[in-house]
Amino acid sequence: MRAAALAAAAVALATACGSAAATHTRTAAGRTVYRAEAGHRVAGFSLDRDRVALAEDAAGRGCPLVVVARIPASPQRVTAAAGETCRFGGRFWVRPGARAVGNAIGKALWVLRRGDAAEAVKGGIGERESPLVRVTGITDRGPFLGPVVAQNWLRLFGDYSRFPDGTLVGGAISANNRELWAATGPVLPLGLDRAEHAVAVGADGSIATWHAHGAHYGEVADAHARAAAVDEDTVYVLRSDAPRLDVRTLDGTLVRSWPVAAGAAPLLDVSGNEAVYLAGGAVHALRVDTGADSLLARASRGATLLDAQVSPAFVAWAERGGAAGAGRVVAVRR
Numbered sequence: 457m458r459a460a461a462l463a464a465a466a467v468a469l470a471t472a473c474g475s476a477a478a479t480h481t482r483t484a485a486g487r488t489v490y491r492a493e494a495g496h497r498v499a500g501f502s503l504d505r506d507r508v509a510l511a512e513d514a515a516g517r518g519c520p521l522v523v524v525a526r527i528p529a530s531p532q533r534v535t536a537a538a539g540e541t542c543r544f545g546g547r548f549w550v551r552p553g554a555r556a557v558g559n560a561i562g563k564a565l566w567v568l569r570r571g572d573a574a575e576a577v578k579g580g581i582g583e584r585e586s587p588l589v590r591v592t593g594i595t596d597r598g599p600f601l602g603p604v605v606a607q608n609w610l611r612l613f614g615d616y617s618r619f620p621d622g623t624l625v626g627g628a629i630s631a632n633n634r635e636l637w638a639a640t641g642p643v644l645p646l647g648l649d650r651a652e653h654a655v656a657v658g659a660d661g662s663i664a665t666w667h668a669h670g671a672h673y674g675e676v677a678d679a680h681a682r683a684a685a686v687d688e689d690t691v692y693v694l695r696s697d698a699p700r701l702d703v704r705t706l707d708g709t710l711v712r713s714w715p716v717a718a719g720a721a722p723l724l725d726v727s728g729n730e731a732v733y734l735a736g737g738a739v740h741a742l743r744v745d746t747g748a749d750s751l752l753a754r755a756s757r758g759a760t761l762l763d764a765q766v767s768p769a770f771v772a773w774a775e776r777g778g779a780a781g782a783g784r785v786v787a788v789r790r
Contacts, residue, residue, distance in 0.1 A: 486789035488528040498783025499548040503765040509559035511548040539585040546570025558606030565611040567602040574601045608650040647685040655684045674707035683724040714747035725765040732764045
């Protein structure tokens, strides 16, 4: 992937998209821009293979929206005016290091919060929305729902409740309401690959690796993790104590460590030999085999980058504010 070409694409897209809502802009170079629908703003997105899902908060009294598109086609709504998401209302629940929506091909899962209540909902193109779980009495000490992660038909979310003694206990729950991983203390980021290997990051910076079908690979108590991702039997950890990306085996053994840009956000995604992350108002790509770090794109003037993700076919990032207005997701073919 050529960083200069991608950076130029980002600049061109920032000036070429105008203010059209509920649409996308496609160029001959295989770049696609998705914008929030009128009256909404982009809260987050997810990328799986060649499909992207946008989570859109209502700017006023409207309903939250989830739309899914097969890049570069126009998006289709997953949520409906009479659906569960509109009935529940609120906003997509995004905590630092957490993603509020995930899509596994054409199916999606998301978390909403309204006041002291939160709800996890699943749906898909041509499917009815279905509530999975609702929690109430939320404070800054819990209970928690999220984060959300999805790949290759598997959709997971975190669900943690507070016991009378103050202990948070819960785990990762699948879209069919089956608990796949249990933990004491809230899991912050979750990582998942197409083979259904998973990595969970604890609030203390520990990591645990496991498989959706029950295998437990290992734990690293002193991983100092801010975020983690897993891809093809390899675990990647963005550290909290130094600007570095650690590369580990599934059992937690450290293989190598690469420097990353200072001030990296607690978000990470990896596909093949490329890891993408945000730092300094820019999207970075790190070659995990050589450690070479490239600048893919900078935020548009006055905009804030929300997230960046990568699949075998695409790199995508979301930004909001300034020249990006209510928000947009840019997808560039690798």
